[in-house]
Amino acid sequence: MIPKVGPVKYVAQVRQEGRKVVWPTRRETVVTTIMVLIMTVLLGAFFFVVDSILSTVVQFIIGLGG
Numbered sequence: 001m002i003p004k005v006g007p008v009k010y011v012a013q014v015r016q017e018g019r020k021v022v023w024p025t026r027r028e029t030v031v032t033t034i035m036v037l038i039m040t041v042l043l044g045a046f047f048f049v050v051d052s053i054l055s056t057v058v059q060f061i062i063g064l065g066g
Contacts, residue, residue, distance in 0.1 A: 005013070024032070
């Protein structure tokens with residue numbers, strides 16, 4: 001069981017842990033954001049193409065049955 005801590009001590013511990021965090025530089029943040037946007041667009045395009053192909057195949061199969 002975790003021992004209970006008062007609110008003042010809790011805030012002090014949170015601030016102490018926050019100082020240990022290695023924050024990314026502005027350049028790292030920009031590069032990572034650009035990479036995420038590029039991957040989002042690429043994956044969106046990929047799934048659009050796959051969905052279109054599967055939709056065409058299913059429509060063709062359904063058309064054969066009618």
